Amino acid sequence: MGNDMREIFDVIIVGAGPAGASAAYRLAQQRVKVLVIERGMAPGAKNMMGGRIYTHSLEQLIPDFRERAPLERQVVKERISIASGKEMTTIEYTGSDIPQDEESYVVLRATFDKWLAEEAEQQGALIISNVQVTELIIEGEGKRKRVTGVRCDDDEVYAKMVIIAEGANTVLLEQAGLMESTDPRSMAVGVKEVYKLKKEDIDNRLMLTGNQGMAWLTLGDMTDGLLGGGFIYTNKDSVSVGMVVGLEDIGSAKHSIDDMLGAFTSHPSIAPLLKNGQLKEHSAHLVPEGGYESMPKLGGLGYLIIGDAARMCMNLGYTIRGMDLAIQSGICAAEAINIGLRDENMDKVPKMYEKQVKNCWLGKDLKRYRKMPKFLATHPRVFDTYPEFVNSMMRDVFTVNGNGAESLMKKLWRRVNTVGVFTLIRDAWKGVRSL
Amino acid sequence: MELLVCIKQVPDTSEIKLDPETNNLIRTGLPSIVNPYDMHALEAALSVKDQIPDSRVSVISMGPPQAEEALRQCLARGADDAWLITDRAFGGADTLATSYTIASAIRHVERTMNRTFEMIFCGKQAIDGDTAQVGPQIAEELGIAQATYACEISVDEISRTVLVKREHESGYELMEAPLPLLITATSELNEPRVPSLWHSIAAKRYTIGHITLRDMPHIDESRIGLGGSPTRVRKVYQPPLRGKVDMLSSVEEGSKKILELAYHVKPEKFAHLLVPSDEPVVEAEDYDGVDVSNPVVRAAAVDSVVPKEIRAVQPNTFAAEAAKQSTDAQGGER
Numbered sequence: 001m002g003n004d005m006r007e008i009f010d011v012i013i014v015g016a017g018p019a020g021a022s023a024a025y026r027l028a029q030q031r032v033k034v035l036v037i038e039r040g041m042a043p044g045a046k047n048m049m050g051g052r053i054y055t056h057s058l059e060q061l062i063p064d065f066r067e068r069a070p071l072e073r074q075v076v077k078e079r080i081s082i083a084s085g086k087e088m089t090t091i092e093y094t095g096s097d098i099p100q101d102e103e104s105y106v107v108l109r110a111t112f113d114k115w116l117a118e119e120a121e122q123q124g125a126l127i128i129s130n131v132q133v134t135e136l137i138i139e140g141e142g143k144r145k146r147v148t149g150v151r152c153d154d155d156e157v158y159a160k161m162v163i164i165a166e167g168a169n170t171v172l173l174e175q176a177g178l179m180e181s182t183d184p185r186s187m188a189v190g191v192k193e194v195y196k197l198k199k200e201d202i203d204n205r206l207m208l209t210g211n212q213g214m215a216w217l218t219l220g221d222m223t224d225g226l227l228g229g230g231f232i233y234t235n236k237d238s239v240s241v242g243m244v245v246g247l248e249d250i251g252s253a254k255h256s257i258d259d260m261l262g263a264f265t266s267h268p269s270i271a272p273l274l275k276n277g278q279l280k281e282h283s284a285h286l287v288p289e290g291g292y293e294s295m296p297k298l299g300g301l302g303y304l305i306i307g308d309a310a311r312m313c314m315n316l317g318y319t320i321r322g323m324d325l326a327i328q329s330g331i332c333a334a335e336a337i338n339i340g341l342r343d344e345n346m347d348k349v350p351k352m353y354e355k356q357v358k359n360c361w362l363g364k365d366l367k368r369y370r371k372m373p374k375f376l377a378t379h380p381r382v383f384d385t386y387p388e389f390v391n392s393m394m395r396d397v398f399t400v401n402g403n404g405a406e407s408l409m410k411k412l413w414r415r416v417n418t419v420g421v422f423t424l425i426r427d428a429w430k431g432v433r434s435l
Numbered sequence: 436m437e438l439l440v441c442i443k444q445v446p447d448t449s450e451i452k453l454d455p456e457t458n459n460l461i462r463t464g465l466p467s468i469v470n471p472y473d474m475h476a477l478e479a480a481l482s483v484k485d486q487i488p489d490s491r492v493s494v495i496s497m498g499p500p501q502a503e504e505a506l507r508q509c510l511a512r513g514a515d516d517a518w519l520i521t522d523r524a525f526g527g528a529d530t531l532a533t534s535y536t537i538a539s540a541i542r543h544v545e546r547t548m549n550r551t552f553e554m555i556f557c558g559k560q561a562i563d564g565d566t567a568q569v570g571p572q573i574a575e576e577l578g579i580a581q582a583t584y585a586c587e588i589s590v591d592e593i594s595r596t597v598l599v600k601r602e603h604e605s606g607y608e609l610m611e612a613p614l615p616l617l618i619t620a621t622s623e624l625n626e627p628r629v630p631s632l633w634h635s636i637a638a639k640r641y642t643i644g645h646i647t648l649r650d651m652p653h654i655d656e657s658r659i660g661l662g663g664s665p666t667r668v669r670k671v672y673q674p675p676l677r678g679k680v681d682m683l684s685s686v687e688e689g690s691k692k693i694l695e696l697a698y699h700v701k702p703e704k705f706a707h708l709l710v711p712s713d714e715p716v717v718e719a720e721d722y723d724g725v726d727v728s729n730p731v732v733r734a735a736a737v738d739s740v741v742p743k744e745i746r747a748v749q750p751n752t753f754a755a756e757a758a759k760q761s762t763d764a765q766g767g768e769r
Contacts, residue, residue: 035636126636126639128636128639129635130635131511131630131635152631152632153629154631155632
């Protein structure tokens with residue numbers, strides 16, 4: 001079994017997550033010789049998220065994904081809750097006749113990412129797991145600096161283009177000096193637990209049938225007033241519960257993030273859902289939350305950056321997106337490379353990729369919500385004062401105690417005064433403007 | 436040098452469960468791994484290959500077609516060839532039938548590929564069955580020397596001998612053996628390497644050859660599979676769970692608890708004797724005259740032990756004890 005050390009690939013992709021696997025899929029489809037290197041035992045082994053994928057970009061890549069992908073449940077119910085202390089105010093929306101391109105599903109990353117990578121493999125991509133890329137190979141200096149391949153310990157492999165899909169923790173890019181070191185203000189940490197439950201119990205407790213699923217986001221004081229929130233997603237026969245907390249102030253928080261998650265799962269409005277559930281998984285991961293403003297240059301001579309590594313993630317508080325962006329960025333990168341290979345001009349590929357991203361919904365959406373992360377980060381009232389405000393107002397509205405009723409207006413006004421009417425208007429205005 | 440490694444794909448026992456009714460292993464959904472001791476066997480073979488130029492490492496396994504994945508993990512670490520012994524007829528085999536089948540397959544490979552394996556490496560035991568029988572039985576079947584529980588080896592190519600340090604429960608044994616030799620590896624032997632990129636690429640592209648019953652016309656069919664297996668499992672059961680465990684945070688608390696539980700001494704009675712751990716310890720005088728360096732005298736000083744139960748073990752009886760134990764281990768059925 002001779003090792004041909006001089007074998008050269010058209011494209012090397014670092015990381016077999018959804019971004020890397022999508023790029024590999026699209027490239028292999030065009031008969032491009034592509035090598036994907038994944039450091040996990042299998043694609044998906046190192047990945048984690050709350051659980052929801054909006055499938056419009058996946059549909060572009062694999063039109064019949066509904067028959068093939070390991071999807072847990074389709075999200076038809078949305079819940080948003082505002083929690084303070086043991087109180088909780090919830091809004092629930094149940095959709096119906098959701099158009100195909102607006103569908104979203106709950107998935108488990110260990111199975112979903114593995115499936116997507118296998119699909120890419122069937123298209124002809126070579127996917128190598130359990131090997132870590134330790135360094136990017138860079139030739140030239142200054143403006144002529146060019147990524148020509150990757151090093152995995154003692155082994156080197158070269159390609160015409162390297163796609164870096166290393167995920168949120170951008171070790172390789174920072175080490176190679178292709179990206180500034182990550183600003184903790186733009187990162188969050190997510191922790192998640194998966195509880196196994198009977199399917200009927202999940203259905204009954206959340207009023208779901210068949211493969212209907214729920215996405216439930218909560219905001220409130222369970223994050224100790226820090227930027228963040230809790231999430232619950234329904235799988236087939238388990239429930240994913242977790243929370244995301246901004247990294248910047250986590251050191252000064254009163255509680256550890258595990259304690260926060262413990263308080264969340266034992267909240268009187270959450271605990272009944274998890275009753276008799278068996279804890280199956282506990283995981284944690286970095287989440288890039290900086291949005292558009294934190295995005296690096298998307299490529300340079302010999303390399304492109306896609307997915308979480310390029311900070312393509314959107315958290316608006318009521319929707320959280322990452323995988324659909326990752327898949328779209330993989331498609332854009334693959335298409336730019338296909339043109340470059342056809343024209344035998346790889347140096348124009350990074351510019352073309354950047355343009356592709358900017359001109360499709362991916363760049364436009366990221367740009368539209370560019371002020372949101374900053375708004376959330378600089379308005380901690382969103383995470384403590386307002387949840388308390390909302391819940392106490394609801395308490396007032398629904399309270400009957402035989403002490404004589406107050407007018408509704410008076411009840412509301414009293415609560416508004418606790419925050420300050422001008423503060424409230426200013427925050428509301430800024431919040432709406434950032435959307 | 437021609438080197439062969441025998442490996443087994445096992446369920447990851449950190450996640451194993453028994454079916455409470457049938458007492459069988461629940462194998463579905465369990466992640467499969469290469470038996471960890473076999474990884475040390477592979478590493479041993481790869482280090483010999485690194486040491487002796489023009490060596491070749493082959494890997495062989497017996498199991499269902501999924502076991503190809505385990506062989507690929509070995510190829511990804513630098514093995515050159517891999518075969519899978521797979522046939523429904525081999526299913527349900529105990530260690531005796533398994534080792535006969537593997538030995539027959541090794542002879543088959545030697546005959547058809549025209550190579551002679553000079554060293555065969557196995558893990559000391561598999562973590563699912565824990566019998567430690569298959570390695571030694573393969574050596575017996577092939578009629579070659581064996582060195583089990585190896586924790587250090589050095590190969591002398593010129594004299595064609597191997598120096599093996601064997602691990603016992605009570606010490607080590609150093610032995611020299613001629614080639615061909617079968618070695619079973621302990622985890623002390625080495626630190627297995629991680630997969631490398633080019634070997635992983637080669638592993639992905641490698642076509643693993645299957646060895647089936649039809650490939651081995653000379654095999655004695657009465658000695659394979661379920662029919663060739665004299666072992667019967669009478670009962671498999673889960674040992675009762677241990678009682679409640681108290682985690683004590685400090686040495687003081689631990690000592691108090693021991694006195695309380697073992698000697699029924701109430702903590703108040705010895706509170707004045709306790710020395711906080713940050714104070715310097717005063718060297719205690721040998722107040723009861725017990726020579727603590729002599730285990731027999733020391734044991735005799737403990738009230739609860741009846742003196743006639745104490746037996747002095749002389750150092751030179753260790754080897755005899757160990758030899759007896761190792762024959763027991765090889766000869767005993769599970």
